[in-house]
Structure formats: C-alpha cells, structure tokens
Amino acid sequence: MRASWISKADWFIIVFDLTNKKTLTEDAAEWFTEISSLKSREERNVLLVGNKGDLNIDIEVTGLEALEWAEERGIEYLEVSAKSYDSVVKAFNKVLKMDCAKNNEKVQEFSIVVCGGGETGKSAISVQFYRGVSISTVSNI
Ligand SMILES: Nc1nc2c(ncn2[C@@H]2O[C@H](COP(=O)(O)OP(=O)(O)OP(=O)(O)O)[C@@H](O)[C@H]2O)c(=O)[nH]1
Numbered sequence: 056m057r058a059s060w061i062s063k064a065d066w067f068i069i070v071f072d073l074t075n076k077k078t079l080t081e082d083a084a085e086w087f088t089e090i091s092s093l094k095s096r097e098e099r100n101v102l103l104v105g106n107k108g109d110l111n112i113d114i115e116v117t118g119l120e121a122l123e124w125a126e127e128r129g130i131e132y133l134e135v136s137a138k139s140y141d142s143v144v145k146a147f148n149k150v151l152k153m154d155c156a157k158n159n160e161k162v163q164e165f166s167i168v169v170c171g172g173g174e175t176g177k178s179a180i181s182v183q184f185y186r187g188v189s190i191s192t193v194s195n196i
C-alpha cells in the first residue's frame with residue numbers, strides 16, 4: 056500500500072522535529088531508505104525539512120548536523136517553523152523551483168508527499184501552507 060503511493064509520488068518533503076533527534080536519525084532515515092528503494096537515483100526527489108525551529112532551547116539537532124545528513128544523501132535541507140510560519144511557503148517553493156529546474160523550466164503538475172516520523176508537524180506544515188495559498192489553486196482539500 057505505502058509502496059504503491061510512494062512509487063506514484065513525484066516529490067517528498069521528509070519532515071523531522073529539530074527537538075527530537077531520533078525523528079532524523081531513525082524516522083527520516085527509514086523514509087529515505089524506503090523512497091530510495093522504490094525510486095531510481097534520477098527520480099529520487101526529496102527535500103529534508105527540520106521543523107519546530109521556534110523551540111530554540113530544546114533543539115537536539117543543529118543546522119549543521121541536518122545539512123550534513125542531507126548532503127550525505129544528495130538532497131537539500133531547510134529549517135522551518137509551522138508555529139511561527141517561518142519558511143513554510145519557502146519549503147514548497149523550493150520544491151517547485153527544483154522541479155522546474157529538473158524539467159528545463161517547464162511548469163507541470165506534480166504531487167508532493169509530506170512524510171516523516173510521528174508528531175514532527177507534518178499536518179501543521181501542510182495546513183500552514185494551504186492557508187497561505189489561494190484555495191482556487193489547491194484541489195482536493
Ligand atoms: N513549537 C512548535 N510546535 C509544533 C510545530 N509544528 C507542530 N507542532 C506541534 O507538534 C505536535 C504535532 O504536530 P502535528 O502537525 O500533528 O504533527 P504530525 O507529524 O502531523 O503528527 P502525526 O500525524 O500524529 O504523526 C502538535 O502538538 C503541534 O502543535 C512547530 O513548528 N513549533
């Protein structure tokens with residue numbers, strides 16, 4: 056079931072919680088491994104997102120650690136906060152730009168799956184993004 060929709064999706068935003076290290080080292084790693092097993096290197100379109108950037112004192116993963124984790128896997132990294140709305144739209148715009156660049160600037164319809172460990176803020180990020188986007192441009196919500 057999960058394998059079939061992973062195969063169909065075009066882009067993945069893997070979300071981890073900056074205040075919970077295991078959501079990167081275990082959950083995000085598991086997601087990346089599963090996506091990698093179902094997508095060729097060419098089709099492996101992933102953005103790593105560290106959420107809850109507003110919780111400064113509880114941070115367990117530094118920006119540098121997250122960046123290195125992403126670089127080791129050949130993907131991009133961005134820190135966001137669904138609570139303060141910081142960089143949430145930027146994350147989706149980044150995916151849009153990466154897709155355009157990959158398809159020689161041709162704009163086309165594509166799907167994005169927001170995935171990752173439990174309680175990392177997947178729903179919060181998605182809701183924040185939809186709120187900032189005109190409803191007419193988002194279907195099936
Ligand atoms: N401080 C802070 N809390 C957040 C942020 N994003 C989400 N949360 C909180 O984290 C908890 C989990 O958020 P959800 O959006 O439900 O996370 P989820 O990944 O969809 O969780 P599941 O669907 O249950 O796996 C909630 O209590 C949110 O209020 C954030 O950027 N900052």
Ligand SMILES: [Mg+2]
Nearest residue numbers: 176177178179
């Ligand atoms: Mg959720």
